[in-house]
Amino acid sequence: MKQLFYFILLIAGFSSIHSCKSLLDEDGNPLLDLNNTGGLSGPRALYKEITDKDTLAMYYYTGLLVTKVITDSASVTDVMYSGDKISQITFNGFLDLDGNGKLDKDSVSYTQLFTYKNNNQLEKISENRTIFRRPAPVPPNPPGPQTLLRKEKFLYEINYNTTTAKLDSITMKNGPDVAGMPFVFTNYSRTKYTYLGDNVARVVRHYGPMAVGALGAPTKKTGYDFLAYDDKISPFTLLPNVYKISRLLSTLYNDKESLILSPNNPKRRTISDLMQPVPTPIVLSTNYGYDPQTYMTKGYGVNYIYKPQ
Numbered sequence: 001m002k003q004l005f006y007f008i009l010l011i012a013g014f015s016s017i018h019s020c021k022s023l024l025d026e027d028g029n030p031l032l033d034l035n036n037t038g039g040l041s042g043p044r045a046l047y048k049e050i051t052d053k054d055t056l057a058m059y060y061y062t063g064l065l066v067t068k069v070i071t072d073s074a075s076v077t078d079v080m081y082s083g084d085k086i087s088q089i090t091f092n093g094f095l096d097l098d099g100n101g102k103l104d105k106d107s108v109s110y111t112q113l114f115t116y117k118n119n120n121q122l123e124k125i126s127e128n129r130t131i132f133r134r135p136a137p138v139p140p141n142p143p144g145p146q147t148l149l150r151k152e153k154f155l156y157e158i159n160y161n162t163t164t165a166k167l168d169s170i171t172m173k174n175g176p177d178v179a180g181m182p183f184v185f186t187n188y189s190r191t192k193y194t195y196l197g198d199n200v201a202r203v204v205r206h207y208g209p210m211a212v213g214a215l216g217a218p219t220k221k222t223g224y225d226f227l228a229y230d231d232k233i234s235p236f237t238l239l240p241n242v243y244k245i246s247r248l249l250s251t252l253y254n255d256k257e258s259l260i261l262s263p264n265n266p267k268r269r270t271i272s273d274l275m276q277p278v279p280t281p282i283v284l285s286t287n288y289g290y291d292p293q294t295y296m297t298k299g300y301g302v303n304y305i306y307k308p309q
Helices: 002-021 241-248 254-261
Strands: 044-050 055-062 065-071 075-082 085-094 107-116 122-133 147-160 167-176 187-196 199-211 220-229 266-273 282-285 296-299 302-308
Touching: 085 241, 122 241, 167 241, 187 254, 199 254, 220 254, 241 254, 254 266
Parallel strands: none
Antiparallel strands: 044 055, 044 302, 055 065, 065 075, 075 085, 085 107, 107 122, 122 147, 147 167, 167 187, 187 199, 199 220, 220 266, 266 282, 296 302
16 A cells, blocks of 8 residues: 555655646746736746647747747747847748648748848848749659748838828839849738727738839738727737748748737637629637736637746
């Protein structure tokens, strides 16, 4: 009986250790647990975005600055600074480039360089992007390594409202970067932001072709609405605005996540194809969870974990 008693104690001890470790970050600091049994007080940082099955994002810091983000399929975003301003972001990994809700098998590498106005507002982002694809195997040979599929260049022009200083619009131009050929922009998009108070209420994005530097008629137009905001704190308020803009621009269809620009949390959001005569919106809604300091901890199936700053 004594041996059985000690064995039970040993199992309980291991379970306790595991439970404690699950509430610690890589530095051993306590995290905000998902059961809202306590919570953090004082300065905090966003540490993880997770679902019941996957880790969507894990944030690493040097001092108070976000310097690395690990996302789906071990994709890595490195964030570099000049002083306290982000100067360069480099991404290597996998993205949902076609907007179908699944990560593509093609791997993506891009580098974004950031230019600021004299008032420190973001003005331009220039990007070089390379996409790799693994050729289909020819039996009986195994799959080969990923090879170059295409290169592209992007230029984003960022505009702010002169009265409110809020992000007003983003114009994107892009084109194929082909060795030995003069580079020209062949496509564009324009994104317009509308606000309700400080929160993003509506985002509309046009897509179209370019020819000889001129913007053609849009061939696609999508609207995103963010509704029924709460008065609690969004976890994304803890991330740099320039990083959030970069995250939205990582694909052509990531505007559905524009709620990350808002200080509060929308309980409902819609997506509409505005090229239809009578658009039929796709509606998503959620009930949020919060911690005692009114930071949002769960919404749209994602849990947010914090750590002390």
